[in-house]
Amino acid sequence: MSHTSKATERARCVVHVDLDCFYVQVERKMNPELLKVPCAVVQYNKFQGGGIIALSYEAKARGVRRSMRGNDARVVCPDIRLVTVPTANEKADLTRYRNAGSSVFEVCARHSDLCERTSIDEAYLDITLQARTLLSNMDEFKRRLRLSGVMIGTESNLADSDEFEKEIFWKDSLQPENNDTQDSLLAAGSVIVAEIRAAVKDKTGYTLSAGISHNKMLSKLVSGKNKPNKQTVLSSTKVEKLLSRLPLRDLNGFGGKLGDKLIDKCSIKYVGDLKKYSLMKLAKMAIGSEIVRINSATWMSQACRGICTETVKSRIAAKSISCGKTFRGPTRLRSIDNVKEYIDKLSIELAERLQNAKQKHRQVAKLITVSYHTGSKTVKRKGQEINLTGNISKSRSCRCPATPNAVNISKAVMQVLEKELDSECIRAGVTCLYIGASKLENVRDEATGIDTLLKKVVSASTATSESDSHLYIQKPKQAAKRRTGIEQMFTRPLTPYEPNKKPNRSLQAATRVSNDGGDIQQKEETKPTIHNLFFRAKSKSTKSNSSIRIQNQLTWNQVDQTVFRELPSELQKEVMSSIRSEMPQQATRRKRFKWSQKP
DNA sequence: CATTATGACGCT
DNA sequence: AGCGTCAT
Numbered sequence: 001m002s003h004t005s006k007a008t009e010r011a012r013c014v015v016h017v018d019l020d021c022f023y024v025q026v027e028r029k030m031n032p033e034l035l036k037v038p039c040a041v042v043q044y045n046k047f048q049g050g051g052i053i054a055l056s057y058e059a060k061a062r063g064v065r066r067s068m069r070g071n072d073a074r075v076v077c078p079d080i081r082l083v084t085v086p087t088a089n090e091k092a093d094l095t096r097y098r099n100a101g102s103s104v105f106e107v108c109a110r111h112s113d114l115c116e117r118t119s120i121d122e123a124y125l126d127i128t129l130q131a132r133t134l135l136s137n138m139d140e141f142k143r144r145l146r147l148s149g150v151m152i153g154t155e156s157n158l159a160d161s162d163e164f165e166k167e168i169f170w171k172d173s174l175q176p177e178n179n180d181t182q183d184s185l186l187a188a189g190s191v192i193v194a195e196i197r198a199a200v201k202d203k204t205g206y207t208l209s210a211g212i213s214h215n216k217m218l219s220k221l222v223s224g225k226n227k228p229n230k231q232t233v234l235s236s237t238k239v240e241k242l243l244s245r246l247p248l249r250d251l252n253g254f255g256g257k258l259g260d261k262l263i264d265k266c267s268i269k270y271v272g273d274l275k276k277y278s279l280m281k282l283a284k285m286a287i288g289s290e291i292v293r294i295n296s297a298t299w300m301s302q303a304c305r306g307i308c309t310e311t312v313k314s315r316i317a318a319k320s321i322s323c324g325k326t327f328r329g330p331t332r333l334r335s336i337d338n339v340k341e342y343i344d345k346l347s348i349e350l351a352e353r354l355q356n357a358k359q360k361h362r363q364v365a366k367l368i369t370v371s372y373h374t375g376s377k378t379v380k381r382k383g384q385e386i387n388l389t390g391n392i393s394k395s396r397s398c399r400c401p402a403t404p405n406a407v408n409i410s411k412a413v414m415q416v417l418e419k420e421l422d423s424e425c426i427r428a429g430v431t432c433l434y435i436g437a438s439k440l441e442n443v444r445d446e447a448t449g450i451d452t453l454l455k456k457v458v459s460a461s462t463a464t465s466e467s468d469s470h471l472y473i474q475k476p477k478q479a480a481k482r483r484t485g486i487e488q489m490f491t492r493p494l495t496p497y498e499p500n501k502k503p504n505r506s507l508q509a510a511t512r513v514s515n516d517g518g519d520i521q522q523k524e525e526t527k528p529t530i531h532n533l534f535f536r537a538k539s540k541s542t543k544s545n546s547s548i549r550i551q552n553q554l555t556w557n558q559v560d561q562t563v564f565r566e567l568p569s570e571l572q573k574e575v576m577s578s579i580r581s582e583m584p585q586q587a588t589r590r591k592r593f594k595w596s597q598k599p
Numbered sequence: 600c601a602t603t604a605t606g607a608c609g610c611t
Numbered sequence: 612a613g614c615g616t617c618a619t
Binding site: 053068119296318320324325329434436 | 604
């Protein structure tokens with residue numbers, strides 16, 4: 001199976017961390033009365049007691065479920081405490097939870113090699129190197145193992161699990177003494193995770209659950225197996241068995257339409273069943289019956305064997321910021337003014353959060369997007385009024401204003417929206433409004449956009465000399481913080497922000513799929529993907545179009561005059577020369593005098 | 600009238 | 612650029 005030395009060398013220790021009923025924990029920290037009693041967090045308690053978006057384990061045990069109405073929860077659990085999400089600008093405001101999450105993942109980031117925040121209350125960690133280091137010193141490992149309280153090679157707290165699960169998780173599954181197995185890496189990782197969880201609890205008061213395995217998919221799969229406040233390890237030796245009986249929809253990525261199609265049309269019950277479809281067959285399914293998308297085939301053939309090569313990135317800040325509100329039934333918006341009223345409100349929140357992103361993460365947005373849903377239209381057919389379901393959703397984007405305050409954001413959004421909201425939309429009513437900021441770029445200056453401009457200037461000019469290097473955004477130097485005692489041994493400084501590479505599930509490396517289901521080692525040989533197996537010719541012809549992107553050159557209308565004025569004269573020259581080279585002289589000259597008008 | 604708000608990312 | 616899918 002997978003216990004080759006090669007597999008062990010390359011095996012990673014990847015962790016999925018998941019805050020337990022997080023909104024409830026946040027509310028409980030603010031109001032300890034809520035501790036130990038069934039309680040739930042709802043938003044908008046006016047209608048039927050509000051919608052439940054988080055619930056305590058006491059409430060869950062009483063049959064309360066997420067998405068229930070507060071009133072329905074009271075039926076099954078009369079003594080439930082309902083807490084309402086704060087409201088600002090006439091909408092639910094999740095700031096409190098976002099910030100609480102940040103505090104948690106800052107701790108995680110400090111204590112792990114890599115921390116990738118994936119939502120308000122979840123993150124992946126890669127602690128491979130830390131685990132290896134710990135393994136290299138057995139005495140140290142044993143000492144910290146004792147301190148951590150982690151049990152290795154024994155059955156742990158699996159009261160709620162069935163026999164099948166008990167066999168898979170923990171029971172005799174880890175042999176830390178054996179340096180050659182992937183299990184010892186996970187054993188060391190388990191100790192480190194326990195320490196991280198203790199640090200989070202200590203610094204923030206919050207508890208979390210974690211899954212520990214060799215890749216993102218597997219760690220996520222098991223992180224919730226022992227909630228709350230427990231960690232679960234999944235050995236590579238148990239993966240094949242686990243997947244063979246795992247309902248397909250329970251695996252990340254198969255919970256939606258794709259999973260439904262595979263279940264309905266291919267009579268696949270368990271993840272392991274997918275193994276009987278070779279890569280070829282999956283591809284043919286994609287081509288012939290449109291059950292799967294062609295580019296999903298490679299990913300699927302790996303996933304069903306427990307393989308997931310996606311790396312853990314280093315990022316705790318969001319890549320986009322958005323806020324929105326739905327307007328159901330009679331509250332749907334039926335006039336432009338009404339829409340503007342709410343765009344104004346949403347803009348206030350977005351502006352605040354953008355300011356926060358700038359202060360906290362040095363992020364500056366380049367793009368604003370507005371999207372809306374418009375209600376189902378009623379159409380007359382054969383004299384009958386027929387209600388066409390399926391709401392229409394639209395989105396438009398525009399450049400983010402240089403000073404993204406609420407007024408400017410609202411102005412920019414309304415400008416694109418007014419063209420869109422025709423009488424048709426207004427008659428049907430707007431049922432949903434979202435605005436968001438994306439293309440967040442990392443800057444170090446106070447002056448908004450100046451680094452971006454410099455980057456553009458430099459990339460537009462051909463040569464990149466060493467002397468230019470100071471123009472680029474520097475990764476923050478890792479502060480050599482002094483730590484003492486045990487903490488020193490497993491903590492790391494915060495990792496700097498790194499923009500992600502664009503991932504592609506199928507066309508990435510890692511395509512070879514072995515037949516031994518337990519093998520979760522990374523495959524790095526680049527083999528033909530489904531795509532070029534079947535579309536070699538096509539992919540060649542499209543390559544020049546899609547995969548090779550020429551960077552946009554700087555044009556006058558991209559240059560903000562206030563930004564330009566701040567540049568050293570030497571750079572002003574550079575900017576001008578870079579622009580002159582691509583524009584007709586006349587146009588350039590004319591614009592130079594008029595360029596106070598921005599696009 | 601009622602599963603909200605918010606992310607990430609793939610496809611075209 | 613805009614739309615669709617998946618997740619919680």
